[in-house]
Amino acid sequence: MFLVGLTGGIASGKSAVSSMLRELGCPIIDADVVARRVVEPHTPAYSRIVYHFGPEILLENGEIDRQKLGELIFANEEKRKLLNSITHPEIHKAMLKEILLYFLRGYRYVVLDVPLLFETRRLTQFLNHTVVVYCDPATQLLRLMQRDGLTQEQAEQRVAAQMPLNEKRGMANHVIENSGSREDAHRQVLKLHTKLEDSMDFLLVRVIALAATTGLGGILLYAAKILLS
Numbered sequence: 001m002f003l004v005g006l007t008g009g010i011a012s013g014k015s016a017v018s019s020m021l022r023e024l025g026c027p028i029i030d031a032d033v034v035a036r037r038v039v040e041p042h043t044p045a046y047s048r049i050v051y052h053f054g055p056e057i058l059l060e061n062g063e064i065d066r067q068k069l070g071e072l073i074f075a076n077e078e079k080r081k082l083l084n085s086i087t088h089p090e091i092h093k094a095m096l097k098e099i100l101l102y103f104l105r106g107y108r109y110v111v112l113d114v115p116l117l118f119e120t121r122r123l124t125q126f127l128n129h130t131v132v133v134y135c136d137p138a139t140q141l142l143r144l145m146q147r148d149g150l151t152q153e154q155a156e157q158r159v160a161a162q163m164p165l166n167e168k169r170g171m172a173n174h175v176i177e178n179s180g181s182r183e184d185a186h187r188q189v190l191k192l193h194t195k196l197e198d199s200m201d202f203l204l205v206r207v208i209a210l211a212a213t214t215g216l217g218g219i220l221l222y223a224a225k226i227l228l229s
């Protein structure tokens with residue numbers, strides 16, 4: 001059993017690549033999907049977001065106005081850090097539960113689609129493989145503006161809220177070059193899938209190694225911290 005981290009920059013093509021992997025039978029946990037679920041009305045994160053950001057970030061139906069909250073946090077680092085401090089522990093907790101369920105269902109590995117994988121770093125030590133979906137800055141901006149109907153300034157704000165994609169590319173052990181066609185990306189995904197299927201990595205070995213280096217107490221403490229935080 002092992003874990004694969006899939007990341008990149010906003011609009012670099014993570015969802016496009018994860019859809020290709022899903023079609024090949026890989027179990028995918030999409031952090032953006034989990035992030036939407038953990039802020040649904042009356043969840044702990046929802047209550048804290050309303051407390052800190054006020055009812056003005058709500059729609060008439062009581063759900064979070066994602067466009068309004070997005071405009072707020074992408075233009076202000078302090079507000080973005082506050083939102084992250086509320087949402088990220090809930091996202092990680094929910095993802096951990098999904099990972100356990102996939103392993104109990106007998107999957108040999110799980111792909112975690114996490115936009116902020118290298119920014120938050122909480123998951124990286126448990127990953128046997130990290131994949132960055134890269135595309136050149138101009139293509140990234142264009143795709144983001146076209147997909148989300150953003151102005152160039154809004155798109156640049158969102159890109160600037162993340163670690164530079166070039167930096168992430170240097171931190172991963174697999175890179176999908178996605179500045180070109182979908183067909184080109186798909187050919188690379190097929191090669192990546194073969195590598196994952198042939199991989200003999202075991203998460204258990206990594207956890208045991210971590211326990212050995214930090215002492216069993218360290219691993220139990222860390223697991224408790226993730227689950228309870």
Ligand SMILES: CC(C)(COP(=O)(O)OP(=O)(O)OC[C@H]1O[C@@H](n2cnc3c(N)ncnc32)[C@H](O)[C@@H]1O)[C@@H](O)C(=O)NCCC(=O)NCCS
Pocket residue numbers: 009010011031032035039066067069070073080083084087088114115116117158161162
């Ligand atoms: C700010 C919010 C309301 C904007 O919602 P919206 O529907 O417009 O965007 P969506 O959630 O689909 O995110 C689109 C992309 O924005 C980027 N992004 C989202 N949140 C953040 C953040 N806190 N910092 C940097 N980039 C972010 C990611 O690349 C993400 O894939 C929403 O993104 C959010 O709640 N973010 C906080 C939770 C989070 O950090 N999610 C990222 C998953 S690790």
Ligand SMILES: Nc1ncnc2c1ncn2[C@@H]1O[C@H](COP(=O)(O)OP(=O)(O)OP(=O)(O)O)[C@@H](O)[C@H]1O
Pocket residue numbers: 008009010011012013014015016017032115143144147178179180181182183185
């Ligand atoms: N190779 C490609 N050629 C053309 N368009 C692409 C390609 N890859 C992705 N796209 C398009 O670019 C946009 C961004 O891609 P995608 O949504 O997969 O990025 P993402 O990394 O998941 O974004 P986010 O961080 O917002 O979740 C989408 O409209 C998608 O259809």
